[in-house]
Amino acid sequence: MAKRIIIIGANAAGVEAASAARKKDHTAEITLITEEKTAGYSRCGLPFVIGEQIPSFKDLIVYSQAYFQMMKLNLKTETKATAINTKDKTVTAVDKTGATDTLQYDSLVIATGANAFTPPIKGSEKQGIHSLRTLEDGERILQAVQNGAKSAVVMGAGLIGLETGVALTERGLKVTVVEMLPQILPQMLDADMAKLVQEHLQEHGMRILTEKAVEEFLGGDKVTAIMAGGEKIEADLFLSAFGVRANTKLAAEAGIPLGETRGIKTNARMETEVKDVYAVGDCAETPHLITHKPVCQQLGTVAVKQGKVAGINAGGGYALFPGVLGSAVTRLFNIEAGVTGLTEAAAKRAGIEVITGAISSKTRADYYPNALPIKIKLIVEKESQRIIGAQIVGGEEVTQRINALSFAIQKGMTVRELAKADTAYAPPLNETWEPMILAAEMVLMKLR
Amino acid sequence: MAKRIIIIGANAAGVEAASAARKKDHTAEITLITEEKTAGYSRCGLPFVIGEQIPSFKDLIVYSQAYFQMMKLNLKTETKATAINTKDKTVTAVDKTGATDTLQYDSLVIATGANAFTPPIKGSEKQGIHSLRTLEDGERILQAVQNGAKSAVVMGAGLIGLETGVALTERGLKVTVVEMLPQILPQMLDADMAKLVQEHLQEHGMRILTEKAVEEFLGGDKVTAIMAGGEKIEADLFLSAFGVRANTKLAAEAGIPLGETRGIKTNARMETEVKDVYAVGDCAETPHLITHKPVCQQLGTVAVKQGKVAGINAGGGYALFPGVLGSAVTRLFNIEAGVTGLTEAAAKRAGIEVITGAISSKTRADYYPNALPIKIKLIVEKESQRIIGAQIVGGEEVTQRINALSFAIQKGMTVRELAKADTAYAPPLNETWEPMILAAEMVLMKLR
Numbered sequence: 028m029a030k031r032i033i034i035i036g037a038n039a040a041g042v043e044a045a046s047a048a049r050k051k052d053h054t055a056e057i058t059l060i061t062e063e064k065t066a067g068y069s070r071c072g073l074p075f076v077i078g079e080q081i082p083s084f085k086d087l088i089v090y091s092q093a094y095f096q097m098m099k100l101n102l103k104t105e106t107k108a109t110a111i112n113t114k115d116k117t118v119t120a121v122d123k124t125g126a127t128d129t130l131q132y133d134s135l136v137i138a139t140g141a142n143a144f145t146p147p148i149k150g151s152e153k154q155g156i157h158s159l160r161t162l163e164d165g166e167r168i169l170q171a172v173q174n175g176a177k178s179a180v181v182m183g184a185g186l187i188g189l190e191t192g193v194a195l196t197e198r199g200l201k202v203t204v205v206e207m208l209p210q211i212l213p214q215m216l217d218a219d220m221a222k223l224v225q226e227h228l229q230e231h232g233m234r235i236l237t238e239k240a241v242e243e244f245l246g247g248d249k250v251t252a253i254m255a256g257g258e259k260i261e262a263d264l265f266l267s268a269f270g271v272r273a274n275t276k277l278a279a280e281a282g283i284p285l286g287e288t289r290g291i292k293t294n295a296r297m298e299t300e301v302k303d304v305y306a307v308g309d310c311a312e313t314p315h316l317i318t319h320k321p322v323c324q325q326l327g328t329v330a331v332k333q334g335k336v337a338g339i340n341a342g343g344g345y346a347l348f349p350g351v352l353g354s355a356v357t358r359l360f361n362i363e364a365g366v367t368g369l370t371e372a373a374a375k376r377a378g379i380e381v382i383t384g385a386i387s388s389k390t391r392a393d394y395y396p397n398a399l400p401i402k403i404k405l406i407v408e409k410e411s412q413r414i415i416g417a418q419i420v421g422g423e424e425v426t427q428r429i430n431a432l433s434f435a436i437q438k439g440m441t442v443r444e445l446a447k448a449d450t451a452y453a454p455p456l457n458e459t460w461e462p463m464i465l466a467a468e469m470v471l472m473k474l475r
Numbered sequence: 476m477a478k479r480i481i482i483i484g485a486n487a488a489g490v491e492a493a494s495a496a497r498k499k500d501h502t503a504e505i506t507l508i509t510e511e512k513t514a515g516y517s518r519c520g521l522p523f524v525i526g527e528q529i530p531s532f533k534d535l536i537v538y539s540q541a542y543f544q545m546m547k548l549n550l551k552t553e554t555k556a557t558a559i560n561t562k563d564k565t566v567t568a569v570d571k572t573g574a575t576d577t578l579q580y581d582s583l584v585i586a587t588g589a590n591a592f593t594p595p596i597k598g599s600e601k602q603g604i605h606s607l608r609t610l611e612d613g614e615r616i617l618q619a620v621q622n623g624a625k626s627a628v629v630m631g632a633g634l635i636g637l638e639t640g641v642a643l644t645e646r647g648l649k650v651t652v653v654e655m656l657p658q659i660l661p662q663m664l665d666a667d668m669a670k671l672v673q674e675h676l677q678e679h680g681m682r683i684l685t686e687k688a689v690e691e692f693l694g695g696d697k698v699t700a701i702m703a704g705g706e707k708i709e710a711d712l713f714l715s716a717f718g719v720r721a722n723t724k725l726a727a728e729a730g731i732p733l734g735e736t737r738g739i740k741t742n743a744r745m746e747t748e749v750k751d752v753y754a755v756g757d758c759a760e761t762p763h764l765i766t767h768k769p770v771c772q773q774l775g776t777v778a779v780k781q782g783k784v785a786g787i788n789a790g791g792g793y794a795l796f797p798g799v800l801g802s803a804v805t806r807l808f809n810i811e812a813g814v815t816g817l818t819e820a821a822a823k824r825a826g827i828e829v830i831t832g833a834i835s836s837k838t839r840a841d842y843y844p845n846a847l848p849i850k851i852k853l854i855v856e857k858e859s860q861r862i863i864g865a866q867i868v869g870g871e872e873v874t875q876r877i878n879a880l881s882f883a884i885q886k887g888m889t890v891r892e893l894a895k896a897d898t899a900y901a902p903p904l905n906e907t908w909e910p911m912i913l914a915a916e917m918v919l920m921k922l923r
Contacts, residue, residue, distance in 0.1 A: 039907070072842055072902045080903070086842045316897070327907050328900045347895075354899035365899055394520055394534040427875030429899040430909065431882050437896055438886030447795075448885055449764070451802035451813055451877040452776045454520045455528070459487070459775050461878065 030055040031131055032341050033118050035108045035277065036138030037066035039327050040308025040334035042090050044136045045100045047338025055342060058101040058130060060108050060120050065162050066090065071327050073165040074187070077172065078194030084162050084169075111135065111281035113301045134303050134341035137278055137291060138334065141271035141309035141325055150244030155251075158267045159191050168264070172198050176263035179203070180253055182241050184211035186357055188268030189228070193359050196233055200264065203234040205241055205255045215355060216364065216418050217371045219385070220404055223420045227362045273310045273323050286312045290323035295347040297337040305337035314350040316437065317369055317415050318377045324351045354433045356426045363425035367433040368416030371406050380409040384442075384469030388462035390423050392454035399423050403466040405432075405442065412441040412474065417466075424456075428463060442470045478503040479579055480789050481566050483556045483725065484586030485514035487775050488756025488782035490538050492584045495786025497546045503790060506549040506578060508556050508568050513610050514538065519775050521613040522635070525620065526642030532610050532617075559583065559729035561749045582751050582789035585726055585739060586782065589719035589757035589773055598692030603699075606715045607639050616712070620646050624711035627651070628701055630689050632659035634805055636716030637676070641807050644681055648712065651682040653689055653703045663803060664812065664866050665819045667833070668852055671868045675810045721758045721771050734760045738771035743795040745785040753785035762798040764885065765817055765863050766825045772799045802881045804874045811873035815881040816864030819854050828857040829864075832890075832917030836910035838871050840902035847871050851914040853880075853890065860889040860922065865914075872904075876911060890918045 032048050034041045037059040045057050059066065067090025075081045095102045105123040112119075118130045143158030145151050157168050168191070177200060181192040184206035192202045204211070210221040211228075225235050239256035244265075246252060252261040273290040284300045286292040290312030297305045297313075308330035312321040329351050339346035356365035374381045384405050391398035399422025406416030417432040419425045435445060446468050450461035480496050482489045485507040493505050507514065515538025523529045543550045553571040560567075566578045591606030593599050605616050616639070625648060629640040632654035640650045652659070658669040659676075673683050687704035692713075694700060700709040721738040732748045734740040738760030745753045745761075756778035760769040777799050787794035804813035822829045832853050839846035847870025854864030865880040867873045883893060894916050898909035 069840065069842065069902065069907075071900075071907075072840060075843065075902055080844060081842055089841065326900075328898055328909075331907050332895070349895050352897040354897045356899040356901050356904055358901060358903045363904065367897070367899065392517065392520060393537065394517065394529055395523065396528060424872065424875050426899050426901070426904045427872050427879055430896075430911070431875055431879035433897050433899070434879050434888065434893075435882045435886065437892070438883065438888050440882065440886050444885070445882075447780070447797050448878075449800040449802045449815070449881050450776055451804040451815065451874055451881070452519075452774075453804050453806060453874070454517065454523055455806045456804055456811065456874045459517075459519075459779050461776075463878070 030133045030343070032057045032134045032136070033130055033132040034059045034136040034138060035118065036140055036308065037061035037102060038068060038070060038140065040330035041136065041138035042067045043331045043334030044138060044307055044338035044341065046098060047335045048342035049098050049100065051339050051342030051344040056101065057099070058103065060103045060106050060118070062105065062107045063161060064105055066102055066104055067094065068162060070160065073159055074190035074194045076165055077169055077191060078197045084165055087162070108277055111277060113281055113283065113304060116303070135305065136337050136341055137304065137306040137310060138308045139274040139277055139310045142274050143267060144270050144272045145267045146269055148241055148244060150250065153244050153246060153248060153250045155249040156244065156265050156267050159187055160271070168266070171264045172200065176200060178262040179264040179266060180205060180260055180262040181266045181268055183268035183270060184235065185214060185268060185270060186212070186355070188266065189359055190357060191266055191268065192233055195264070196231060203236065203260055203262070205239050205253070206235070206237045207240045209238045211235060211237065212364065215366045217404065220402065220418045220420050223402060224359060224362060224364050227360060231360045271309065271325060275310055278306065278310070286321045288312045288321050288323040296340045297333050297348050298340065305341055307333035307337045313348060316350045316352050322351060322353070324353050326353070326355055328354070352433050352436060354429055356429055361422060362420060363423065364420045365425045365429035366418050367429050368436045369406055370416055370418065374406055374415060379415065381415070382407045382409050382470055382473050384466055384473060386462055386465040386469050388465055389458055390421060391456065392458060395454045401425070401462055403428070403462050405466045405470050407442045407470050412443060413439055414442055414445060432463065442467045442474070446471055478581045478791070480505045480582045480584070481578055481580040482507045482584040482586060483566065484588055484756065485509035485550060486516060486518060486588065488778035489584065489586035490515045491779045491782030492586060492755055492786035492789065493548045494546060495783045496790035497548065499787050499790030499792040504549065505547070506551065508551045508554050508566070510553065510555045511609060512553055514550055514552055515542065516610060518608065521607055522638035522642045524613055525617055525639060526645045532613055535610070556725055559725060561729055561731065561752060564751070583753065584785050584789055585752065585754040585758060586756045587722040587725055587758045590722050591715060592718050592720045593715045594717055596689055596692060598698065601692050601694060601696060601698045603697040604692065604713050604715050607635055616714070619712050620648065624648060626710040627712040627714060628653060628708055628710040629714045629716055631716035631718060632683065633662060633716060633718060634660070634803070636714065637807055638805060639714055639716065640681055643712070644679060651684065651708055651710065653687050653701070654683070654685045655688045657686045659683060659685065660812065663814045665852065668850065668866045668868050671850060672807060672810060672812050675808060679808045719757065719773060723758050726754065726758070734769045736760045736769050736771040744788045745781050745796055746788065753789055755781035755785045761796060764798045764800050770799060770801070772801050774801070774803055776802070800881050800884060802877055804877055809870060810868060811871065812868045813873045813877035814866050815877050816884045817854055818864055818866065822854055822863060827863065830855045830857050830918055830921050832914055832921060834910055834913040834917050836913055837906055838869060839904065840906060843902045849873070849910055851876070851910050853914045853918050855890045855918050860891060861887055862890055862893060880911065890915045890922070894919055
């Protein structure tokens with residue numbers, strides 16, 4: 028009899044799991060269940076439709092209906108999984124007509140993602156507080172822009188908040204970002220590096236308020252202003268970008284254990300503590316490669332990699348997910364910012380003694396036109412002299428430097444080895460002395 | 476008494492050595508000797524002045540007179556070192572007035588570079604055969620362009636030949652490249668990857684003739700045509716870019732041993748087989764990190780790194796140069812091409828059994844505008860499954876991927892580790908599945 032594989036969730040992690048399972052098992056019955064109308068789209072692309080770099084939300088659909096048919100994946104959209112029974116190995120689901128169905132599985136992959144989270148602030152029950160997680164969220168925000176919104180307040184200065192804030196600024200709105208912590212991108216960058224990004228956003232007309240909590244939503248049925256740090260800020264559009272929380276309700280109700288991060292606990296095969304049940308993507312926790320502690324990284328790159336591993340395992344194969352470094356990058360106006368491994372702040376929180384070094388350089392030979400500034404910060408574990416983190420803010424060529432340092436960290440490269448590493452150069456493409464190497468020299472000066 | 480350090484050569488390797496020696500020893504008498512009028516300029520930038528990306532050859536001067544003064548470096552330009560006496564520890568030099576001087580050294584750094592090489596072809600004594608090595612060479616070529624040259628023949632399809640060929644095409648000349656071997660960039664790329672670059676050059680109007688030897692230079696006193704593969708090719712400008720040879724005459728005459736590459740033999744401190752005499756840059760040989768065999772890599776990045784090591788040692792410090800991977804990159808019209816480690820062909824020549832894999836992908840999310848094609852080829856040593864080489868041809872973001880793979884190779888990353896590596900992504904900056912990882916998957920499919 029054909030194996031039955033059910034996947035709850037049908038975006039990055041879920042579709043990748045389904046595809047990998049299909050490649051392993053050509054006869055399995057593979058069913059994807061999603062509450063959403065649309066499956067297989069890229070959430071990461073949503074801000075760029077609002078910013079008009081991408082013409083339509085439909086362009087974000089990476090996996091078409093034809094793909095699901097070709098791969099013989101049974102896709103159930105607008106269908107909500109309401110219960111998992113891990114003893115009977117069933118999933119109960121309700122479709123948009125209200126019809127309930129109980130589906131049998133041999134392997135189950137939970138890819139329920141995360142939800143935007145708004146803290147319990149006075150007035151948060153009012154209408155007009157947007158978040159940006161789904162295509163429909165994106166369409167509502169775009170509609171508000173097209174209806175003539177002139178100003179926006181973005182609450183939270185993480186990646187989603189800033190990318191959307193930039194998009195709204197590009198559409199001509201006056202944007203104010205309110206962040207409770209003393210810096211923007213607090214999960215991603217140390218304060219010194221975040222400052223460079225903040226200045227760039229301000230130069231492009233964004234107002235950034237840090238160390239300001241949102242105290243109240245004001246207005247009638249509909250929000251018209253917020254109070255933040257004692258200041259009343261009126262706007263036409265309000266975006267809640269406080270953060271996301273792993274969507275683990277279904278798993279928790281089924282008795283599938285959560286971990287210390289409140290994500291679903293998994294092993295290296297992305298299997299939960301319940302046999303034949305896997306969890307992947309934003310709802311799953313996985314070890315950090317430096318601290319070895321569980322983290323809930325919630326990045327698209329992690330979601331697809333975990334999805335693939337779980338899909339291979341659910342399909343009868345054997346694959347391991349090694350853990351995460353949290354490599355991430357963003358483009359905000361004309362600046363790119365990236366991170367891999369631990370920030371200095373995160374290393375200190377983890378009790379790791381570090382030496383850091385930073386260098387400001389250029390992306391091309393000094394004499395070559397249009398060279399752009401770039402700043403690299405390295406975080407080095409003091410005892411082993413190994414690199415454990417890096418942050419880069421620059422005008423171009425940031426992403427692949429992050430990847431380079433990610434590879435270096437994963438292979439235990441010491442800062443001395445980096446200082447002597449073989450690198451490539453041509454005047455239009457780099458400086459003779461690669462900035463990563465100069466940053467390593469800065470650390471070495473402190474170690475000597 | 477202050478230590479006396481003499482450096483023969485005053486560009487990338489020489490100036491770096493002088494600077495590093497000065498930082499180690501604040502009182503040493505440091506003298507740089509160069510035959511050239513101008514010191515401290517970037518040879519790598521020469522094609523881009525011809526191509527008009529850079530306004531003037533003067534812009535290529537990275538180290539000004541003020542730098543030499545500030546660092547208290549005694550710079551003797553237009554002065555030819557004619558002999559080294561390693562017993563007496565002297566260098567004999569003749570300045571432009573014909574005055575001979577004998578200078579005493581405690582440490583000597585030989586950074587005599589390389590010379591453009593023209594094979595013994597019939598008619599090669601004729602005038603009008605340019606090479607591009609010095610500022611004056613560049614000025615002569617630019618002058619020919621400004622005098623109305625309409626066509627050019629470039630002999631040799633290495634980096635200098637192609638970069639200059641592109642520059643001349645950008646200036647409106649009809650350019651024909653003649654290469655004896657069956658592919659362009661034979662030192663840098665395998666034939667399959669070189670083909671992509673060749674097609675791009677042809678699309679931009681360059682004529683590329685491979686497997687055609689230059690048989691004769693035709694014309695009166697001045698060359699007006701060449702015979703290549705039986706075809707007569709007329710042109711207004713002729714560039715000899717057959718290759719360069721380490722300039723080791725001075726060292727060899729002084730009895731300083733050369734190695735099997737005909738470069739000057741060095742140890743890890745960049746010291747020759749004669750005590751207190753160092754050799755760096757294009758004239759020095761150094762081990763390859765994969766084959767452990769000596770190579771004469773002749774790259775700017777290698778020159779500055781070797782120069783720094785020799786300078787520290789000459790200045791009384793202790794520094795080691797670990798060897799080279801030959802990481803290199805170029806931009807030709809709208810395409811970037813890069814290499815690190817061994818090509819498939821070089822691995823085979825070295826007797827290494829390899830598995831290769833290649834992938835064509837894009838530089839941004841598929842739905843993001845202006846995503847450019849990129850192709851990555853990995854060379855993996857079969858027994859250890861370690862990556863030993865990589866080549867990339869793409870529209871953008873090639874350089875730092877080369878650096879990433881260079882770091883991976885240096886730290887012994889296996890292709891399995893690369894397939895699971897943590898990478899960064901954002902729609903404007905990369906695909907969710909990093910192409911390097913997809914290339915690793917392609918290799919793994921062959922290993923399974």
